[in-house]
Amino acid sequence: SQQGEEDPQALSIQEGENATMNCSYKTSINNLQWYRQNSGRGLVHLILIRSNEREKHSGRLRVTLDTSKKSSSLLITASRAADTASYFCATGISGSARQLTFGSGTQLTVLP
Amino acid sequence: SAVISQKPSRDICQRGTSLTIQCQVDSQVTMMFWYRQQPGQSLTLIATANQGSEATYESGFVIDKFPISRPNLTFSTLTVSNMSPEDSSIYLCSGLVDQQNQETQYFGPGTRLLVL
Numbered sequence A: 001s002q003q004g005e006e007d008p009q010a011l012s013i014q015e016g017e018n019a020t021m022n023c024s025y026k027t028s029i030n031n032l033q034w035y036r037q038n039s040g041r042g043l044v045h046l047i048l049i050r051s052n053e054r055e056k057h058s059g060r061l062r063v064t065l066d067t068s069k070k071s072s073s074l075l076i077t078a079s080r081a082a083d084t085a086s087y088f089c090a091t092g093i094s095g096s097a098r099q100l101t102f103g104s105g106t107q108l109t110v111l112p
Numbered sequence B: 001s002a003v004i005s006q007k008p009s010r011d012i013c014q015r016g017t018s019l020t021i022q023c024q025v026d027s028q029v030t031m032m033f034w035y036r037q038q039p040g041q042s043l044t045l046i047a048t049a050n051q052g053s054e055a056t057y058e059s060g061f062v063i064d065k066f067p068i069s070r071p072n073l074t075f076s077t078l079t080v081s082n083m084s085p086e087d088s089s090i091y092l093c094s095g096l097v098d099q100q101n102q103e104t105q106y107f108g109p110g111t112r113l114l115v116l
Helices: none
Strands: A005-007 A010-014 A019-024 A029-037 A043-050 A055-058 A061-066 A071-076 A085-093 A100-102 A106-111 B004-007 B010-013 B019-025 B029-037 B043-049 B068-072 B075-080 B089-099 B102-107 B111-115
Touching: A005 A085, A010 A019, A019 A106, A029 A061, A029 A071, A029 B102, A043 A055, A043 A061, A043 A071, A043 B102, A071 A085, A100 B043, B004 B089, B019 B029, B019 B089, B029 B075, B029 B102, B043 B068, B043 B075, B043 B089, B075 B089
Parallel strands: A010 A106, B010 B111
Antiparallel strands: A005 A019, A019 A071, A029 A043, A029 A085, A055 A061, A061 A071, A085 A100, A085 A106, B004 B019, B019 B075, B029 B043, B029 B089, B068 B075, B089 B102, B089 B111
16 A cells, blocks of 8 residues: 555645645655656656655745654645646655655645 | 656557657666556556666566566666556656765656557
8 A cells, every 4th residue: 555645635726825735654764755746747856855854945845744643744835826736745665765655646726 | 856758758559569668867866666657546666677687576566567677777668568458557767866865766757658
């Protein structure tokens, strides 16, 4: 079964609003990564957070990691229509970041 | 980041035929992987492509169905053999890059396969 489960499965917001997506996982991890996938396309790496980090920023993205709760969140601030995509979390298991296990994904729609 | 390309970008194939997908990565990549993404689903790892030796397959995937080659560090192929409509998916290769002692996977654009 998949390591990560994301919620919500789908999220629809207005341009300019913030979007928050959550990811939960089951086992110990080395790192957690977030990817974006535009419809039918390849994955774009967004951000990586290590297991000893609690928060990380990259532009309009903010990722948090709570290893005690085995959960992470991705916040996109001031969303744009171009942010419309599927967002996946992926975990690298403890001791090895080489094999990623992907969550189920959140489909984000940003309405203009 | 790493530059990863795949071809073909998409194909429509007949049942029973085979398709070989190529993946080219730049020299930063240390490991290569192949994933499948079925319609509306997340990604599932098929195998790790090993240079000069047999790929390491995940549970549920076998070499006869998905033969993989990696003749050198920067190139790999995945063949989808004896295709059926259930093989209709996006197939993605990825490369592992070690940046500042942290390994990150970068993905190719994917190959969208439709089997009729």
